[in-house]
Amino acid sequence: MQFTRRTLARAAVAAAAFAALAAPAFAQGYPDKVVKIVVAFTPGGPTDVVARMVAQKLSVKWGQQVIVENKPGAAGVIGSEYVAKAPADGYTLLMATAGNLTVNQHLYKHLKFDPVKDFTPIAQTAGVDFVLVTQANSPFKNVKDVIAAAKAKPDAVTSATSGNGGAPHLAAALFEDAAKVDLSLVPYKGTADAVNAVLAGETQLDFDAASQVVPQIKGGKLKPLAVLGIKRSALLPDVPTMAEAGLPAYKFSNWFGLVGPAHMPKQVTDKLQKDVAEVLKDSEILARYQILGLQAPTAVTPAAFAKLIQADADKWAATIQAAHIVAE
Known part of the structure; x- marks a missing residue:
């Protein structure tokens, strides 16, 4: 023929x-089979907690199973790459962090995907307060004590991180740059392990998400030294910000958000955004956010979330270069 x-x-x-x-x-007809939300970190961390809350509410809303799968490694690179290369049909999604989408491309020079171009933004799901903590019986009473000790003995003060290039690593590296000190950063396999390291006395400090450390603070096992954002946390109203503690130029925060592979059908993206925005207004989720020190999202549409991702990617490019932060 x-x-x-x-x-x-x-x-x-x-x-x-x-x-x-x-x-x-x-x-x-979407979804007519199991939807998978990938978390690029170990179970039990704040990203995992938010992913499981959203998955459970979407499962109920859709009458369709939504599961969470953890694919940790390389500060979220492994899980992120898995989703970037998945079919763009809305059945494989990523509960991403600011690190996944706006930081890693500036730390890892040989990524096999573009964190900005290779995903479809759906919606931001939470803002995350961070806190600098130490053991309850630590001699450090405030941030100035930490700085003094670090300057007296460079590399002697230890700080746990969830892995090279993760949010706690970045927060600690920014602290080193702002305070002009050198800490000894100790990478662990995830956030939960990093918190446990401080509790066990393996390390002296942890710059971590409020959701991970507030229960230990309330239980008297950890001592908060400063909140890392620009304003005090409602959960820790007596804890100063880093600026109030003596480092006026320091600020650090994180966020989570749902994305899919690039080129997802607009109708699927729109349905996901609409349904995610609806479940995030659920009273149970709002109550848990308050308990965990999570903030309601501000970039709840694909366009607004895409703008946030690009703005933060540009910000972190300049910050990482100026502070000489490296993943190794």
């Missing part, structure tokens, strides 16, 4: 028309 140019042109038009009709039909 011979194909003329006219025949091929007609076939192309027909294919395009079919695709245009099929996309809404596909979205209308």
Whole structure:
């Protein structure tokens, strides 16, 4: 059978028309099988906690199973790459952090994906307060004590991190730059392990998410020295910000958000955004956010979330270069 140019042109038009009709039909039936939310970190950390809250509420709303799968490693690179290369059909998603999408490209020079271009932004899911903590019986009473000790003996004061390039590592590295000190940063396999290291006395400090350390603070096992954001935490109203503690130029915060592979159908993206925004208003989730020190998201549409991702990627590029932060 011979194909003329006219025949091929007609076939192309027909294919395009079919695709245009099929996309809404596909979205209308979404989801009709298990949806997987990947967390690029170990279980029990704040990203994992938020992912499981959202997954549970979406499962109820859809009457369809939504599972969370942990794929930790390389400060979130392994899990992020897995989702970036997954089919763009809305059934494999990533509960990302600011580190996944705006930091790693400036720390790892040989990524096999582009954290900005290779994902479809859906919605920010939470803002995250960070706190500098030490053991309850630590001699450090405030941030000035930490700085004095670190300056007296460079590399002697130890700080746990969730892994090279993770948020606690970045927060500690920014502290080193702002205070002009050298800490000994000790990487662990995840946030939970880093917190446990401080509790056990293996390390002296941890710059970590409030959701991970507030229960230990309330239980009298950890001592908070400073909140890392620009304002005090409602959960720790008596704890000063880092600026109030003596480092006016220091500020650090994190966020979580849901993304999928690039080029997801718009109808699927829109449905996900609408349903995620709805479950995030659930009274149970709002109550747990308050307990965990998580903030309600501000970039709840794909466009707003994409703008936040790009702005933070630009900010971290300049910050990492100025502070000479490296992942190794």
